[in-house]
Amino acid sequence: MNSTPTPTHCPYCALQCGMNLSPTPDGGVEVLERADFPVNRGALCGKGRTAPAVLSSRVRLTSPLVREGGALVPAGWDEALDRIAGALGRIRAEHGADALGVFGGGGLTNEKAYALGKFARVALGTSQIDYNGRFCMSSAAAAGTRAFGLDRGLPFPLEDIPKSGCVILVGSNLAETMPPSLRFLTELRENGGTLIVVDPRRTKTAEQADLHLAPRPGTDLALALGLLHLVVAEGRTDEAYIAERTTGWEDARAAAMAHWPEYVERITGVPVPQLREAVRMFCDPETAMVLTARGPEQQSKGTDTVGAWINLCLATGRAGRPHSGYGCLTGQGNGQGGREHGQKADQLPGYRKLDDPAARRHVAEVWGVDPDSLPGPGRSAYELLDALGTDIRALLLMGSNPVVSAPRAAHVEERIGSLDFLAVCDVVLSETAELADVVLPVTQWAEETGTTTNLEGRVLLRRQAVTPPEGVRSDLEVMHELAARLGVEKGFPTDPEEVFEELRRASAGGPADYSGITYRRLAKENGVFWPCPAPRPADPVPGPHSGDGPPTVTPRGPARGDGVREGGVPQGGTREAGVATAGNREGGVAADGNRKGETRETAVAQAANREGGVEEAHPGTPRLFLDRFATPDGRARFVPVAHRAAAEEPDDEYPVLLTTGRVVAQYQSGAQTRRVDELNAAAPGPFVELHPRLAARLGAAEGDPVAVVSRRGRAVAPARITRAIRPDTVFMPFHWPGEGRANTLTNPALDPTSRMPEFKACAVRVEAVPPA
Ligand code: SF4
Secondary structure, three states: OOOOOEEEEOOOOOOOOEEEEEEOOOOOEEEEOOOOOOOOOOOOOHHHHOOHHHHOOOOEOOOOEEEEOOEEEEOOHHHHHHHHHHHHHHHHHHHOHHHEEEEEOOOOOHHHHHHHHHHHHHHHOOOOEEEHHHHOOHHHHHHHHHHHOOOOOOOOOHHHHHHOOEEEEEOOOHHHHOHHHHHHHHHHHHOOOEEEEEOOEOOOOHHHOOEEEOOOOOOHHHHHHHHHHHHHHOOOOOHHHHHHHEEOHHHHHHHHHOOOHHHHHHHHOOOHHHHHHHHHHHHOOOOOEEEEOHHHHOOOOHHHHHHHHHHHHHHOOOOOOOOOEEEEOOOOOOHHHHOOOOOOOOEEOOOEEOOOHHHHHHHHHHHOOOHHHOOOOOOOHHHHHHOEOOOEOEEEEEOOOHHHHOOOHHHHHHHHHOOOEEEEEEOEOOOOHHHOOEEEEEOOHHHOOEEEEOOOOEEEEEOOOOOOOOOOEOHHHHHHHHHHHOOOOOOOOOOHHHHHHHHHHHHOOOOOOOOOOOHHHHHHOOOEEOOOOOOOOOOOOOOOOOOOOOOOOOOOOOEOOOOEEOOOEEOOOOOOOOOOOHHHHHHHOOOOHHHHHHHHHHHHHHHHHHHHOHHHOOOOOOOOOOOOOOOOOOOEEOOOOOOOOOOOOOOOOOOEEEEEEOOOOOOOOOOOHHHOHHHHHHOOOOOEEEOHHHHHHHOOOOOOEEEEEEOOEEEEEEEEEOOOEOOOEEEEEOOOOHHHOHHHOOEEEEOOOOOOEEOOOEEEEEEEOOOO
8 A cells, every 4th residue: 555644534524524544554544634634624533633543454255244143253255145035035035025125324434335325225226225324413404404405414614613602502412423613612612702502411512612502401492492483483584684584484483483482491401591692692692503412303203303403593693604503413434425315215326306207307317227227215224124034134334333323222122033034244243234234344534445425515535545454345235245146237427436337427406416526626626515517508607706615505495306306496597596695794704813714615626627728617515595595486494393292201111311512532342442441441341421310219330230111121331420411311321231231221212304213212210230
């Protein structure tokens, strides 16, 4: 391999921190600082710093495993692939294509996510594909699409956060999930802005807030409604904005006015004076934003909960204005890109809807298949897992570990165990892989090249920095080989750039348009924000613009596939592409250090464009919605929402609420990070966080084992006693399997729109565990 450091990105969370990987004499790599990437400017958390340990882990899989006599034993690649293809073909012949399930992950690169969706629908012919991102941010995606016509986690760069006057951070513990991003909040406060954190726990992030609101888990929908009620009552709405840029206000207003502050206090436990203070802090400055994460999203009413926070942003004229608005802090490494390219049950590449005839025609043409041969939408992630062993007889799983990460995990484990056939691709023997009939050892981040899209919608190039160990192959090779064995000889290339080129074509004209992005361009720039359409002859090439910052263009409306976009504007029309709006100019004049950084990036982009010719001319879209939203009429949509209880409320038998989350030293199901000694030392196992009053009732001391029992099962872990949590609530991190598995307890009650399970609130009882 190259002996010079390779600039690339972390394999873990959606921040996708930049890092350099430098070769070491023993054939490995070490992480060096990479200060030029604006998201983290060289800073990394412990997970990113230690990520190379997983490459050379002693438990790394380097040979396929097949089940023989009840045990997994090493086998050759041909035998393993033959077994998978044989089983999938046999089950399809006996039970039909929908008896085959495919389960992907939000950590897969864009290329893999794209290829997996195509593999399911073309090579297998099944509709039964979904992925673990359904458990992550699907409620925010649904609410964003409903309100703005388009979901891109953050519709603005992270660097806009410190320029805002106030940030409400809802259900996000950035200090533990994305530590380098904390600097944006620190800079916000240094600039005179204020921070409000909404979280049932006084987390490390909440400790930095000017105001911490600690609602009961599952009640932040009511909290947002209470704030909106006060905004109206105190005359803080932006009537001109509401009239010009939104629809549906009257119904949303009426819904909010039914939520009196005193009623909201009774539901949430947040005192009315704190509600008033939050409204003052949010409405006083000219700019303000709301950022949500898993707290409001992982609820059986997650879409409406996020919708309530969006309504607050719309009523106060925040969305679609510089340094203001609503954004979702996506969690997984490619949580954003993972939901755009077709591994979601209801979507095709380019963030197109699977049930849209024009979208089907477009993608089918790129794939060289008959549109009518494409299956329709399938089951959502939990529903798919719940159907294993019944309708779905075989499962191919890539980049996920549902035995630890799915809700009602013991049931999911039992369903997986009842399959006729399970194939898993992974880098280590995860708890789900342990149940497989065939396990394929695959390459991981630094051993392969591919793109991800971070939480800002910034498409990034992850570069190969080391040679993979002998015996492993890439997920793309796996799909190529399996497709060929299933009789599909073409259409599944193994070269990631070739896959990306096809993805570009498939996404062209869709909401998430990547057609103007190339590997060559990504290699020269610090990412490109989608939408980034390839110019067509009729398109004006954007710019020159104000010169103060990157051009900010309005995303095209959803494609109708007939040359006319919704809203009646012809493709290539001047209103759509590269139009520097008044809002953009406003966004471009706020000169400061960050802005200068953006100018440098834009200059690089423009230089790349000149080199690349018109094909690469679009600069990308760091900021969305500044002149119009992506709805047919260009206006954001208020949606009236009302408080409703969590699917499971405390009662005499289960009197306490459980909420789940993360710790800084572990990532997701821990399949990778639990294999890193330094991370294990920092976070060796699960725990139950509980208030001293609850601990006293149990007679539990710090470190004593306590049992948490829900209607779905029982988990035991040491007590961690703290006043940072409400007395009516306990918290467990979900990174571990076994006795302390938090997801044994969680409730798979699904949001009716997003199909997101309710990880954040379920009823439990807590018991002291007698000494053994
Ligand atoms: Fe950055 Fe996230 Fe990686 Fe930590 S895990 S280094 S915050 S990308």
